[in-house]
Amino acid sequence: MGLSRRRFLAGTAALAAAWGVSREVMGRALAAPLRLGDAPTTLLQTIRMSAQPVRGSYRTLLAGAGEAFIPRYDVLGREADANRSSSRRSLYYMAHMSDIHLIDAQSPARMDAMQSIAPTTFGVACRPQDTLTVHVLSSMVDSIAASQTSAVTGAPLAAALSTGDSADNLSQLETRWYIDILDGKDVTANSGAAGVYEGPQVWAESTYAYHPDDPSGDAYGPYGFPTIPGMLEAAVTNPVESQGLPVPWFAVYGNHDAMFMGTFRADPELYAWAVSDRKAATGDALAVNWVQGFVSDLSPAQMAINALRQQFGFMPGIKSVTPDPQRKLLERTQFMQAHLDSPPVPGPVGHGWTQANVDSGQTWWTADLAPYLRVFGLDTCNLAAGADGAVPQDQFDWLQGQLEQCQSSGILAIVCSHHNALTIENDAKPVWGGQPLIHAEEFVAMLLQYPACIAWLNGHTHINTITAHIKQSGSGGFWEITTASCVDFPQQQQLVEIVDNRDGTMSIFVTALDHAAPPTWTPGDFTQVGLASLSRELAANAFLDNPTLLVGSPLDRNVELLMSAPFDLSAITDAEVEAQQMRAKAQLIAHGTSS
Amino acid sequence: MRYPRLVAFAALPLALGACSQVASLAPVSGGPITSVRIAVYDVLVAQEVPILVAPQCTAVTDGFSCTGTTMDGQEIVATASGASPYALTITVGGTTIFQGNAKDVLDESAKVAS
Numbered sequence: 001m002g003l004s005r006r007r008f009l010a011g012t013a014a015l016a017a018a019w020g021v022s023r024e025v026m027g028r029a030l031a032a033p034l035r036l037g038d039a040p041t042t043l044l045q046t047i048r049m050s051a052q053p054v055r056g057s058y059r060t061l062l063a064g065a066g067e068a069f070i071p072r073y074d075v076l077g078r079e080a081d082a083n084r085s086s087s088r089r090s091l092y093y094m095a096h097m098s099d100i101h102l103i104d105a106q107s108p109a110r111m112d113a114m115q116s117i118a119p120t121t122f123g124v125a126c127r128p129q130d131t132l133t134v135h136v137l138s139s140m141v142d143s144i145a146a147s148q149t150s151a152v153t154g155a156p157l158a159a160a161l162s163t164g165d166s167a168d169n170l171s172q173l174e175t176r177w178y179i180d181i182l183d184g185k186d187v188t189a190n191s192g193a194a195g196v197y198e199g200p201q202v203w204a205e206s207t208y209a210y211h212p213d214d215p216s217g218d219a220y221g222p223y224g225f226p227t228i229p230g231m232l233e234a235a236v237t238n239p240v241e242s243q244g245l246p247v248p249w250f251a252v253y254g255n256h257d258a259m260f261m262g263t264f265r266a267d268p269e270l271y272a273w274a275v276s277d278r279k280a281a282t283g284d285a286l287a288v289n290w291v292q293g294f295v296s297d298l299s300p301a302q303m304a305i306n307a308l309r310q311q312f313g314f315m316p317g318i319k320s321v322t323p324d325p326q327r328k329l330l331e332r333t334q335f336m337q338a339h340l341d342s343p344p345v346p347g348p349v350g351h352g353w354t355q356a357n358v359d360s361g362q363t364w365w366t367a368d369l370a371p372y373l374r375v376f377g378l379d380t381c382n383l384a385a386g387a388d389g390a391v392p393q394d395q396f397d398w399l400q401g402q403l404e405q406c407q408s409s410g411i412l413a414i415v416c417s418h419h420n421a422l423t424i425e426n427d428a429k430p431v432w433g434g435q436p437l438i439h440a441e442e443f444v445a446m447l448l449q450y451p452a453c454i455a456w457l458n459g460h461t462h463i464n465t466i467t468a469h470i471k472q473s474g475s476g477g478f479w480e481i482t483t484a485s486c487v488d489f490p491q492q493q494q495l496v497e498i499v500d501n502r503d504g505t506m507s508i509f510v511t512a513l514d515h516a517a518p519p520t521w522t523p524g525d526f527t528q529v530g531l532a533s534l535s536r537e538l539a540a541n542a543f544l545d546n547p548t549l550l551v552g553s554p555l556d557r558n559v560e561l562l563m564s565a566p567f568d569l570s571a572i573t574d575a576e577v578e579a580q581q582m583r584a585k586a587q588l589i590a591h592g593t594s595s
Numbered sequence: 596m597r598y599p600r601l602v603a604f605a606a607l608p609l610a611l612g613a614c615s616q617v618a619s620l621a622p623v624s625g626g627p628i629t630s631v632r633i634a635v636y637d638v639l640v641a642q643e644v645p646i647l648v649a650p651q652c653t654a655v656t657d658g659f660s661c662t663g664t665t666m667d668g669q670e671i672v673a674t675a676s677g678a679s680p681y682a683l684t685i686t687v688g689g690t691t692i693f694q695g696n697a698k699d700v701l702d703e704s705a706k707v708a709s
Contacts, residue, residue, distance in 0.1 A: 048705060048706055048707035049705050049706045049707065050706070050707060051706050051707055059706075062707045063707075064707045070640070072646075072649065073646075073647050073648075073666075074647070074648045074649055077647075077648075078647075079647075079666060422628070422629070461626075461629065463629055463633075465629065468648070468649065468651075470648070540705075546626065546630075547705070548701040548702050548704070548705040549626065549629065549630050549633065549701055551633075551701075551704070551705050552633055553632075553633045553634075553636030553637045553640065553704070554636065554637070554640045555636045555639075555640060555646075555649055556633070556636070
């Protein structure tokens with residue numbers, strides 16, 4: 001049974017007041033029937049590499065055919081009723097973001113030159129598109145805002161979940177930029193000197209980096225990367241406008257939000273380097289100076305010699321840059337605190353974390369997206385060392401207790417973490433001890449005990465990946481949903497919708513979402529959208545990064561993921577669902593009238 | 596110049612908070628097995644194989660092995676070598692439907708139809 005007229009009118013009045021929209025406007029919008037969304041998602045158009053290179057091995061990007069949903073039956077264990085679409089209802093529609101990797105490309109703390117020391121291991125230490133990540137994120141916000149109505153059911157977008165690596169290098173500035181773009185503030189993607197790019201992409205000796213002004217002397221020129229004079233200046237000069245996400249958004253820690261380069265513990269020397277006026281331009285300089293400084297075991301005599309060499313310009317490969325105190329690296333809880341420094345709209349303040357998290361240092365959280373849907377935000381970063389992660393025993397125990405409650409209370413559960421089942425394998429422990437670390441096999445086995453846990457959303461690998469976790473009995477289980485990143489090709493995120501088929505099964509619809517910039521970059525287009533388009537094209541050609549792998553397969557992109565309902569879903573009343581959708585529509589209406 | 600550079604870089608893990616396992620400094624894992632898995636899926640979808648359980652891949656001694664099931668209960672088996680470009684063979688119900696390199700499959704799938 002749906003909402004009564006009386007409850008609808010009362011709800012309309014309350015929502016109009018809460019969002020500062022006239023009752024008439026709100027009432028008319030809320031009363032409108034659900035209509036299927038027609039946003040230009042990958043259901044309608046994909047973005048593909050050109051069949052032939054345009055220069056050397058370099059390819060441009062073109063619009064390709066859309067991809068329809070492919071049903072996946074792995075967890076259901078049988079074919080589904082072909083008529084299920086006639087009776088289904090949406091329970092919740094949201095966006096899934098991950099691996100935004102907002103980059104302050106000029107920070108001295110970036111170890112860009114690592115790419116020349118170990119190109120296969122650190123092939124993304126200095127991407128060609130590093131200066132354009134703010135532009136891409138704003139374009140992704142546009143795309144999510146345009147997808148505010150489900151193409152499956154017409155349900156309104158209600159929330160966004162971001163599964164970590166929001167910043168790239170533990171940076172206060174990167175963290176602030178990402179929060180501000182998602183919250184709807186404008187950002188100029190620059191630090192140090194105003195309107196000037198200072199970094200390896202203009203330094204001749206940094207041959208490992210792409211030099212858009214003249215790539216003939218670097219590794220990218222022979223590949224066919226274009227000459228784009230003015231790109232860097234445009235990237236760091238023009239403010240990037242953001243309309244902000246139209247829905248509340250939540251975030252978890254990724255390894256790049258918690259560790260230096262997403263891999264190393266940050267020691268005091270690194271904190272000093274981040275706000276210094278020196279930056280390594282070459283691998284030799286990085287190794288001899290930075291790493292030796294990092295080890296901190298130089299004799300006083302050697303340190304004095306180094307100081308003199310630097311003063312008189314005898315340290316090749318170390319460049320002077322304009323220092324910027326905003327580039328400081330964040331301490332552990334400061335990342336959470338930055339999320340609390342956030343406006344109530346789109347909210348929630350803290351984006352999952354609360355003041356209690358900051359006070360206690362507990363980095364994981366839970367939130368009720370609806371009375372019948374609970375999300376758990378884990379912190380799977382291994383602070384000892386390494387990019388990959390693990391689940392500490394205390395979080396494991398906490399989550400298990402929470403899932404037991406969900407199971408007994410008839411609440412659907414979604415787990416969010418940065419790391420996925422392939423990468424929860426990091427067993428590094430500080431030698432001084434630490435609690436036991438749970439790895440993927442045990443973690444998945446625990447989740448499988450609770451049918452209420454329907455999905456695990458994550459990222460980390462930057463590859464669109466959908467994994468079925470099936471009980472040993474052959475049916476039942478949950479779906480693991482891993483999204484690609486904003487920084488590497490294909491620069492896609494996801495739309496996720498939970499649907500009750502009203503036949504004892506449910507479906508999770510996943511749609512790969514390109515950002516809103518055009519597939520093909522028009523040479524010379526340095527507008528905000530143009531630079532986002534260029535970023536995608538450069539990423540598609542970033543040959544150290546294996547871009548064709550990151551796209552995933554058709555079974556990892558637009559899919560309908562079927563499963564048995566974990567309990568009688570009729571216990572979730574239509575009135576509850578309609579009330580949730582009214583709140584979501586009200587958010588969208590308020591966003592539309594303010595943006 | 597290569598020697599001192601390597602020495603200095605090798606010293607890095609020693610300074611990193613007394614890690615117990617230097618191997619954990621490896622970058623994001625899972626690339627090779629994922630390459631094989633995606634290529635297998637690309638082929639199965641392109642050849643319109645009706646899938647009940649999409650193949651799950653595991654590392655074996657000489658590469659990767661993937662098994663799944665079609666809607667009519669036939670076994671899907673894929674084997675691949677352990678290094679790029681990952682020589683790949685896929686059979687459905689014992690019939691070979693693909694032989695080639697996984698890397699080539701990925702590269703072709705990302706391109707617009709010519």
